Amino acid sequence: MESLLRKSIIIFDGECNLCNGVVGWLMKFANDDLFEFIPFQSPKGQQLLKSFDYPTEQLETVILIDENGSHTHSDGFLKIVAKIPKWKRVAALLVFVPRIIRDAIYTLASRNRVKWFGQSKSCTINFR
16 A cells, blocks of 8 residues: 555544644645545545554544655654655754654643643644
């Protein structure tokens, strides 16, 4: 499946305000042909989660699917940021932070994202 991708796929929680904010930020800085954004709650999101053996009930991490497979947690997020030319250097520097520290911060934010940022009843991103 990976070799057939025209764009890297980002699966995110379409009802999470933090996730929607990050997707909005990515849409601002990334070229239109770089990413396809898919809420995990959508039929396509559910199909992709099943095909990559991820749980379908809730999403604990953003998932990047690209030509090299699927990537999650801080590695996935840094790979996403690294694909944006303007932010590539930032991602390259953050890779030097040990993964155990990056993932601990990522997991803390992931577990508290709804409490800290709120939740919508539906995806708030207006896709082009």
